[in-house]
Amino acid sequence: MSYHNPLHPPVRTAYQSQFSALSGAVQPAFLSPMRRRVPQQLYTPKSRSLSGRAHSPISFDHPGYSKQGIQMRELTARSVAALASIIQGAGDAVLAHTGLPRITLRILWPGYEHVEWAATIDLNGGSYGPITRAQLGVAVSQHFSRFVERARTEPSKSSEWNLSSSGIRFEHLVLVALVNVSDDIWQAEVAVDLR
Secondary structure, eight states, rough: OOOOTTSSSSOOOOOOOOOTTTSSSSSSSSTTTTTTOOOOOOOOSSSSSOOOOOOOOEEOOOOOOSSOEHHHHHHSOOOOHHTTSSTTTTTTTTTTOOSSSSSEOOOOTTTTTTSSOOOEEEEEEEOOOOHHHHHHHHHHHHHHHHHHHTTSSSSEEEEEEEETTOOEEEEEEEEEEEEEEEEEEEEEEEEEEEE
């Protein structure tokens, strides 16, 4: 349906702006035009009751940036000490306030909903104390690496989000945030950067 304004002539497509006042209203836009958010389905537990207690999302960013994320290949390739210089708040004990001994990471990738993925992440960093943002980013990225490896052998129901050697690969994945969806269950907010 199109609207005809009797007071002004129509604006040609070449002169129309791609900017929207609503862009970023829910989720801010990425600085890279090659980066796009993965539309993951929200996990809902089948048998547990929800406590209603939600924890704030945990972001993963380079110093000076907000909600842009960090490539997972960087998180898995570097030591935790090296990550301290590239992750804003790398040493923060981000989940210490929750009182949880562990969390469950759920991955629901578009087109691979039939690939069940639930992984436990221990929040006690051993002799180092509670898990830090950098350690958590490494753990989440390692689980995504394993998930991508497994999903490559499974059929995909989505050509746009296909995880294969000719489609999206692990090196394209960007960890933006970790979001609490229920009790001790978390999902990663992920973007794909095809650069």
